Amino acid sequence: MAGSSTGTVFKVTTWGESHGPATGAVIDGCPAGLPLSPADFRPYMARRRPDGSLMSTNRREADEVEILSGVFEGMTTGTPVSLLIRNTDQHSADYGNLADIYRPGHADFGYQAKYGHRDYRGGGRSSGRETAARVAAGAVAAKILGMTGITFQTAVTSVGGFPPEEAPGIIKQYREAGDSAGSEVICTVHGAPAGIGDPVFRKLDALLAEAVFSIGAVRAFEIGSGRDVISLRGSENNDAFCMKNGKVVTETNHCGGILGGISTGGDILIRASFKPTPSISLKQRTVTRDGEETEICIRGRHDPVIGPRAAVVVEAMSALVLLDSMLLNMTSQLSSFISFYQKK
Numbered sequence: 038m039a040g041s042s043t044g045t046v047f048k049v050t051t052w053g054e055s056h057g058p059a060t061g062a063v064i065d066g067c068p069a070g071l072p073l074s075p076a077d078f079r080p081y082m083a084r085r086r087p088d089g090s091l092m093s094t095n096r097r098e099a100d101e102v103e104i105l106s107g108v109f110e111g112m113t114t115g116t117p118v119s120l121l122i123r124n125t126d127q128h129s130a131d132y133g134n135l136a137d138i139y140r141p142g143h144a145d146f147g148y149q150a151k152y153g154h155r156d157y158r159g160g161g162r163s164s165g166r167e168t169a170a171r172v173a174a175g176a177v178a179a180k181i182l183g184m185t186g187i188t189f190q191t192a193v194t195s196v197g198g199f200p201p202e203e204a205p206g207i208i209k210q211y212r213e214a215g216d217s218a219g220s221e222v223i224c225t226v227h228g229a230p231a232g233i234g235d236p237v238f239r240k241l242d243a244l245l246a247e248a249v250f251s252i253g254a255v256r257a258f259e260i261g262s263g264r265d266v267i268s269l270r271g272s273e274n275n276d277a278f279c280m281k282n283g284k285v286v287t288e289t290n291h292c293g294g295i296l297g298g299i300s301t302g303g304d305i306l307i308r309a310s311f312k313p314t315p316s317i318s319l320k321q322r323t324v325t326r327d328g329e330e331t332e333i334c335i336r337g338r339h340d341p342v343i344g345p346r347a348a349v350v351v352e353a354m355s356a357l358v359l360l361d362s363m364l365l366n367m368t369s370q371l372s373s374f375i376s377f378y379q380k381k
């Protein structure tokens with residue numbers, strides 16, 4: 038399967054299936070000299086882990102990240118950092134009856150059409166479980182970005198079209214009906230400097246869109262005012278420039294901190310819409326591998342809404358894009374090259 042790697046300088050490859058022995062990530066291009074230990078991953082991994090509430094699956098995973106390589110005496114060495122997260126709570130028997138049936142809303146049919154052979158247990162590689170590896174890699178990127186003053190603020194802003202405070206009631210209702218809900222996540226990046234991103238094919242907003250759209254169940258990506266621009270006038274949508282503490286800033290932020298594919302220095306505003314979880318226990322019509330029409334009721338443990346678990350995944354993917362773009366940006370002006378290599 039190609040397409041499991043992302044990034045140019047800070048290059049991340051994820052691997053592993055939902056019900057295999059483990060999942061993980063390899064980061065090639067992580068600069069040497071970063072203090073890194075399993076403790077760095079715990080707060081990030083905890084935000085993706087099911088929390089035992091009505092809002093998430095009953096699958097229980099420790100999600101402890103093991104560092105297999107690239108760190109010596111507590112510090113990155115510049116060689117590939119290999120991260121491993123063991124799967125310990127798979128219930129593969131729940132999926133035995135799905136070997137020959139295509140689940141509606143899932144990748145089953147597409148994988149079968151493409152490969153002719155697939156790991157159907159828990160959705161294999163198309164499972165939300167794959168995102169554990171992204172979060173581990175994103176934690177490393179976020180740690181480096183934090184050292185430059187960049188921070189993230191990420192929240193679920195809608196569940197089933199309702200504000201988050203109404204979510205528990207909505208989810209209880211949907212669960213009782215054997216159904217699931219859609220959701221929205223907003224991620225704000227504070228402190229990103231102006232001048233990050235490239236002007237044409239590697240626009241910062243285009244890279245963020247690709248990264249966020251690569252997360253399962255994402256159905257829309259917006260930057261800044263996003264789709265609201267449809268009904269704004271130019272005079273309302275343009276962000277006036279002004280000076281603040283000797284710096285060029287914008288008075289408003291409809292552009293979401295990016296113009297012409299390059300950061301303005303304002304907050305980067307990212308919005309992702311997630312579809313309702315495809316696995317529902319309500320009866321659905323489908324087809325078997327032999328082309329026979331049938332019905333399916335999906336059992337197993339599932340998130341009734343994806344946003345609460347995926348919020349940190351949006352943040353992790355944004356951190357990976359931003360760090361990679363910042364590393365690439367170090368070659369954009371000759372003066373940076375000269376000052377780096379100048380003889381002291």
Ligand SMILES: Cc1cc2nc3c(=O)[nH]c(=O)nc-3n(C[C@H](O)[C@H](O)[C@H](O)COP(=O)(O)O)c2cc1C
Nearest residue numbers: 143144163164165253254314315316339340346347
């Ligand atoms: C963090 C996360 C958790 C997920 N949990 C589930 C789940 O419990 N049950 C499910 O059916 N889909 C879940 N999904 C969504 C499916 O992986 C996804 O919808 C499916 O693979 C089809 O891909 P697509 O929606 O991107 O087309 C989850 C996705 C993410 C990002």
